[in-house]
Amino acid sequence: MTIKVAFIGFGGVGQALAEIFIEKKKKLINAHDMEVSVVAVADLMKGSVYRPGGLEVKTVLECVRNDGSVETYPDDHQTIKGWSSIETIERCNADVIVEVTYTDVQTGEPAITHCHRAFEKGKSVITTNKGPVALAYKELTEKAEANNVFFGFEGTVMSGTPALRLPVETLAGNHIKEIKGILNGTTNFILTEMEKGMEYDKALEKAQQLGYAEADPTSDVEGYDIRYKTAILSSHVLGMPILHTDVSCEGITNLTMADVIEALEDGERWKLIARIINEGDTVKATVKPERIPIQDSLAGISGATNAIVFECDLSGPIMLTGAGAGLKETGFSLLIDLIHYKKRQTLAKI
C-alpha cells in the first residue's frame, strides 16, 4: 500500500522523519507492505513544494540543507511551489498530514487549525506537537472519529518511547492509580550536566544544539512543556480530560548550582517530576522539582532520558524509560503512528 504524506513544518523532527523514510524504505515495504510517498513539504521560512506524484526525499533534504529552502526543488510539469500550510493541507492529495510545527504553549496554534482543516478534508494527522493534544484533545479526537480519519500523537509524550500506547494498549484492564515521571529531556539534561559542574546557561545551550529544546526553551525550563504532557497523559491514558492550567507548575529556573551540589552531598538528586494522582472523579496533577533519594528508580535517570511509572492495581508499578527528546527518536514516534495508520487502513479493507 502506498501512503501519501505531506509535511507541515520541516524543522529538526520533520527532516529526521524524512531521513528515516529513506533509511527504512526496504524494511517498510518488506515487513509492513508500506510504501511512503512524500507529496508535499510546507514550512514557514523554508517555503513549500507540492508534487502529486511524489517528491524525491533525498533531493528535498539537499535543498533545505544547501539552500535553506525547499523551493529550489527541480521544477517539472507537476511541481507547485509557494502554497501556504493551510493551502497545502486543503489542496494536496496526501492521505496523512505530518504536523511538526513548533509547540505554542499559549494557544496551541497554528497546529490546532492545521488538524481541524485536515480532518475536515478527510485527511489523517500524525503529530509530535503537544499543543493540539493538550489543548483540544476532546474536540480533535471526536472530530477525527466523526470524519473516520486517524489521529496519532505518540511522540507528544516522551518522543519515541511509547508512553501513550503502552499504558492504553498493553496495560489495558488495570486501574492506574498514579502516574509519575521525568518527562522533559532538556531539563533532565541540564540538571545532569549541572551535577557534573556545568553552568546552567552552558547546559541549556548544549541541549538546544542537540535538538532537545523547544523553539522557545522557556517552555522546557519553566515546566510548561511537561504541563502539556501531563494534561495529555491525564486525558488519553486516564480518560480524565484536564487542561494544562489545571496542572500546578514550577520549573527548574530557581534551582542553583549550590542546590544541586548540596542535594548530591546528602545522597539525593533534584529532578523535575510530573505527578498525576487519580482520585476517581478527579485528578490532582503537579509539575515541580523534587529532591529524591539516590536509590529512587527515577534518580538514576540521567541526560535527555525520560522515565515514567504507572502505578497499576493488577500489575503493580510498571516503569518505562527511554529517550524523551531527540530528532531521530521523535521521528521514530511518527513512524510508529504511520505504521498504525497503515494497519487501520488494511483492517478497514478486510
Ligand SMILES: NC(=O)C1=CN([C@@H]2O[C@H](COP(=O)(O)OP(=O)(O)OC[C@H]3O[C@@H](n4cnc5c(N)ncnc54)[C@H](OP(=O)(O)O)[C@@H]3O)[C@@H](O)[C@H]2O)C=CC1
Ligand atoms: N525535538 C524534540 O526532541 C521533540 C519535539 N517535539 C515537538 O515536535 C515539533 C517539531 O519539533 P522540532 O522539529 O524540534 O522543531 P523545529 O523548531 O526544529 O521545527 C519546527 C518547524 O515548524 C516550522 N513552522 C512554524 N510555523 C509554521 C507554520 N505555520 N507552517 C509551517 N511550518 C511552520 C518552523 O519554520 P521556520 O523555522 O522555517 O520558521 C520550523 O521549521 C514541536 O511541536 C516539538 O514540540 C516533540 C517531542 C520531542
Ligand SMILES: N[C@@H](CC=O)C(=O)O
Ligand atoms: N523539548 C522537549 C522535547 C520533547 O518533547 C524535551 O526536552 O523533552
